[in-house]
Amino acid sequence: MTAPVIGMIVPPAAGAVPPEAYGLYPEGVRFAARGLGLQALTMEDYAIAIKRVAELARELREHERIDAISLMGTSLSFFRGGAFNDDLVALMAQEAGVPATTMSNSIRDALRAVGARRIAVGTAYSDAVNDRLRGFLEMSGFELGAMIGLGLERIEDILAVSEDQVTDLALRARDAADDRVDAIFVSCGGLPALHLAGAVEPEAGIPVIASSTAGVWGAMRLAGLSGETPMLGRLGGTPHLTEYAVG
Numbered sequence: 001m002t003a004p005v006i007g008m009i010v011p012p013a014a015g016a017v018p019p020e021a022y023g024l025y026p027e028g029v030r031f032a033a034r035g036l037g038l039q040a041l042t043m044e045d046y047a048i049a050i051k052r053v054a055e056l057a058r059e060l061r062e063h064e065r066i067d068a069i070s071l072m073g074t075s076l077s078f079f080r081g082g083a084f085n086d087d088l089v090a091l092m093a094q095e096a097g098v099p100a101t102t103m104s105n106s107i108r109d110a111l112r113a114v115g116a117r118r119i120a121v122g123t124a125y126s127d128a129v130n131d132r133l134r135g136f137l138e139m140s141g142f143e144l145g146a147m148i149g150l151g152l153e154r155i156e157d158i159l160a161v162s163e164d165q166v167t168d169l170a171l172r173a174r175d176a177a178d179d180r181v182d183a184i185f186v187s188c189g190g191l192p193a194l195h196l197a198g199a200v201e202p203e204a205g206i207p208v209i210a211s212s213t214a215g216v217w218g219a220m221r222l223a224g225l226s227g228e229t230p231m232l233g234r235l236g237g238t239p240h241l242t243e244y245a246v247g
Helices: 019-024 043-064 074-078 082-096 103-113 127-139 155-159 163-176 196-204 211-222
Strands: 005-010 030-035 068-071 100-102 118-123 143-149 183-187 208-210
Touching: 005 043, 005 211, 019 211, 030 043, 043 068, 043 074, 043 082, 068 082, 068 103, 068 211, 074 082, 074 103, 074 127, 082 100, 082 103, 082 127, 100 103, 100 211, 103 183, 103 208, 103 211, 118 127, 118 163, 127 143, 143 163, 163 183, 163 196, 183 196, 196 208, 208 211
Parallel strands: 005 030, 005 068, 068 100, 118 143, 118 183, 183 208
Antiparallel strands: none
């Protein structure tokens, strides 16, 4: 039986498959990616890069024989709001001829899957992008207990952030919440996150959802696969949060 192929439209120009894909799911699926060439996390650069989504969706259909497709950029899919995110899904499905989703949809679905309603959010973004994210999350039914950002815009600066810095960001967001939260969300597909469930969930006592890992999980489920993996902690079907110390 041929393994399903998941197409990914990613922000960097190089168009490499994100490390989280095979890091989470090393067998049973093939990933293929194409890059938009996003230069910076600003409204102006989003507007330029997003114009290539249809072209890259067609390219993935024609050259990779994909079974599902996802836009693997959180801010690229929420920066113009929920209706625009829905339009992107419809556009990719039309051009690729397969089921489509976005990273924004995947993080929304992941937060719902772990039962989160009130969340603490840590991001790579500037205040302007955080404002757009807040709007998308609130429209999706979540309450924000806290939101803190690293204030980064350049892609190279985001890709230079270490795992330890992402762990610290997640825990600082949790600590900044003005009341107890149900989950921590780390937003930006360029931030490393394969380590987060193991590094944060035992200390925080609540699930942690990250753009880069939830994006792959959502694409797997779109392709008809379970998405289960212990590396995702609670999200990946590891039911051991009750053993954690409450943060």
